[in-house]
Amino acid sequence: MRRPPWVAGAAVSVVTAVATATIAAQQARVPLAFATFPQLFAEYRTGDWQAAATAFGEWQEELVRPASVVPPGADDAMIAALAMFHTDAGMAAGNFGAMAKGIPRGAVGLGYWGLDRAFEPHSRRAYELIEDLLDRAEERGGNRLREIARSWYITAISYCHRWGRRDCTRSLYEKGESLFHDDPDFRLVMGSVYHDTRMTQARLDARRVRWVVRQRLSQEPRWHFKQAKLKDPLLIEARLRFAHIIHVYLNDPDGRTEVEQVLREAQERNEAYFIYLAALILGELHEDAGRLEDAAKYYAIAVEATPAHTASVARGQALVRLGRRDEGFDIGRRMFGGEGPGVDPIDDPYVQYQYAQFREVPGRLNALRAFGRQP
Amino acid sequence: MNCAWAMLVAAAGVALVAPVSTTAPQQAPFRTTVARVRLDAMVTDRGRPIAGLTAADFDVKDNGRTVTGVEVEPIDEPVGVAIALDLGRSAREDGPNELVAACEALVRALEPRDHAWLLTFASTFALKAGPTNDPLLLTRVLEDVKMEDGSAMWDALFGAVSLAAGRPGRALVLLLTDGADPGGNGSRAGSTRTLDTSWLTEQKSVDVLRRADVVVSGIRPPGVLYGFNALEAAANATGGRVLYAQRGVKLDAQFTELLREFRTGYVISYPPAPSTRDGWHEVNVKLKGRRGTVRAREGYYEPGR
Numbered sequence: 001m002r003r004p005p006w007v008a009g010a011a012v013s014v015v016t017a018v019a020t021a022t023i024a025a026q027q028a029r030v031p032l033a034f035a036t037f038p039q040l041f042a043e044y045r046t047g048d049w050q051a052a053a054t055a056f057g058e059w060q061e062e063l064v065r066p067a068s069v070v071p072p073g074a075d076d077a078m079i080a081a082l083a084m085f086h087t088d089a090g091m092a093a094g095n096f097g098a099m100a101k102g103i104p105r106g107a108v109g110l111g112y113w114g115l116d117r118a119f120e121p122h123s124r125r126a127y128e129l130i131e132d133l134l135d136r137a138e139e140r141g142g143n144r145l146r147e148i149a150r151s152w153y154i155t156a157i158s159y160c161h162r163w164g165r166r167d168c169t170r171s172l173y174e175k176g177e178s179l180f181h182d183d184p185d186f187r188l189v190m191g192s193v194y195h196d197t198r199m200t201q202a203r204l205d206a207r208r209v210r211w212v213v214r215q216r217l218s219q220e221p222r223w224h225f226k227q228a229k230l231k232d233p234l235l236i237e238a239r240l241r242f243a244h245i246i247h248v249y250l251n252d253p254d255g256r257t258e259v260e261q262v263l264r265e266a267q268e269r270n271e272a273y274f275i276y277l278a279a280l281i282l283g284e285l286h287e288d289a290g291r292l293e294d295a296a297k298y299y300a301i302a303v304e305a306t307p308a309h310t311a312s313v314a315r316g317q318a319l320v321r322l323g324r325r326d327e328g329f330d331i332g333r334r335m336f337g338g339e340g341p342g343v344d345p346i347d348d349p350y351v352q353y354q355y356a357q358f359r360e361v362p363g364r365l366n367a368l369r370a371f372g373r374q375p
Numbered sequence: 376m377n378c379a380w381a382m383l384v385a386a387a388g389v390a391l392v393a394p395v396s397t398t399a400p401q402q403a404p405f406r407t408t409v410a411r412v413r414l415d416a417m418v419t420d421r422g423r424p425i426a427g428l429t430a431a432d433f434d435v436k437d438n439g440r441t442v443t444g445v446e447v448e449p450i451d452e453p454v455g456v457a458i459a460l461d462l463g464r465s466a467r468e469d470g471p472n473e474l475v476a477a478c479e480a481l482v483r484a485l486e487p488r489d490h491a492w493l494l495t496f497a498s499t500f501a502l503k504a505g506p507t508n509d510p511l512l513l514t515r516v517l518e519d520v521k522m523e524d525g526s527a528m529w530d531a532l533f534g535a536v537s538l539a540a541g542r543p544g545r546a547l548v549l550l551l552t553d554g555a556d557p558g559g560n561g562s563r564a565g566s567t568r569t570l571d572t573s574w575l576t577e578q579k580s581v582d583v584l585r586r587a588d589v590v591v592s593g594i595r596p597p598g599v600l601y602g603f604n605a606l607e608a609a610a611n612a613t614g615g616r617v618l619y620a621q622r623g624v625k626l627d628a629q630f631t632e633l634l635r636e637f638r639t640g641y642v643i644s645y646p647p648a649p650s651t652r653d654g655w656h657e658v659n660v661k662l663k664g665r666r667g668t669v670r671a672r673e674g675y676y677e678p679g680r
Contacts, residue, residue, distance in 0.1 A: 198573075198574075200576075202576065202578075203576065206576075206578070280574075309499060309500060309530060309534070310530065310574045313530045313533050313534065313574055313575060314574055316533060316537060317533055317575060317579055317580075317583050320583050320586050320587070321579070321582055321583060321586070323586075323654075323676075323678070323679040323680050325586055325587070325678075328537075328583075329536070329537040329540045329541055329587070330537075330541070331537075332533055332534060332536070332537020332538070332540075333537045333538055333541050335534065335537075336502040336534070336538075339501055339502040339503075340502060340503065340504055340505075341503065341504055341512070341515075341516055344501060345499065345500075345501045345502075348499055350574060351498060351499045
């Protein structure tokens, strides 16, 4: 990793300051809005990580990188913690993976090879620190550090994909492929960001998309999901997405068979997320084929698994269009449950399905934080 | 009121279709054993509602055939309004803020006898309040809404229609959106900023709307370009219309007028026409021997179809 020449000098003072600040922070709390970087980092590692990350996220961009220096002799946990501090700060500020000040989205000249100086400083710095961990993993052959880096990539790609940070997604995607192409989870996230889950046979037909184009549109995610399946045949999401794609784009009957199998397995394992999605996809499959009665039965399974909006909309509209108007609108009304002021709807798996592995982000962040923090 | 605006607002029309009793044409639909087709119609002349019309003034065609036995009654009833507010940033950069302001104006225009629901939608949708006739509650809820991404318009519309269709009386769904389908997430990595997350498609939605006794109208914020889009498709199917708010015009007055027009108008009923293979009846209502515009839904499905 490239480091500016002033790093070595600054690093000595930072490592001393971090150690001092850790003790000082426990004795007398400095208001975080006025805290120095070492104080904030100490708070992040040992105290209220959320408050520290929020305060750090409010720093001016130009102050972030000069302050964030890795002390010589820093151990793996400290580097991982620093990477996560930047990750959390960028996410707390809502601009992780965004472009740096003055750089337009999709600027000409972006290399799409990791997060370079075109990106805002927290995501860029986190990326550099993860690179450091990967270098260490290569030197020592450590699987643990590589696993941390892999999980960070999946997290960052999913986050950027969710919030439409296209340049960030692509940059991490391209770089990550060179690092983790053999990993089924990484193959899954690669396919997922290319997977247009909203597409249906009916939509393709309405747009008169030719067979050759359908092949091409589905090629990339199909390839990644297939590789993920080969490497981990039990990876249920890769199987579901692969089956969904080959049904929608290629009208392959194996798609339906596979989704039915996924539904059975999900029911056996009582995995509501996959029961919901598999039943919804099967319902849509039958609806596309004009079998509205069968579709309504599958939609009912989805509603039973998770009474979220989409399955209720699907079932309700199917019943209305079958002539069972009152019943259909009744389903539509009941989908809101106790919603109202202060009561939010439950998470809808269909919406999560569209955002790659974003649903895994909170869990992955927790695990990554746990490695570096010392509460 | 601005003259051009007055014409737009006053031309708003509403319609319902259902078999009803011959003796109680204003009662809720599908409640009687004697089936009659029921249409709600708004009649205007140069933007002003026309009062005092009778059956002799209307020419009603069902699947191209002039129907007989038409009865016409004026209506003035409380209404249930389901408001669906688009909070998606996909609309326009400054659009949602204007829509929130427009929604507040609409809430203030409700009368004590009305009731309302408030849904918000972006990448998904949520019922924020209702049914209520408390404008203060709705206004308070609006203070807390946040802009998001995406636009699940069709799904939100189904939710709003389901709510409005479940209560006796006349039902109006008001969509406050630019109505533009921002398109899919394509095949490029990370291109989900303007993701339309609706599960429903326009085709399925319109099919549902043709079976609902609900009028869908839309209000597009100032600055949105005129032209046909998904919002017009929903409005046309139900006899509603799309209003184009203009800068500098008092939204309160526009919405008050819109609701007043929805409360008034005529119920046209007639004996059912012969059954068709698919159950669909295209309806055309015009005035006979006088000038004016009639807005009514484009047709109806026979019950059970």
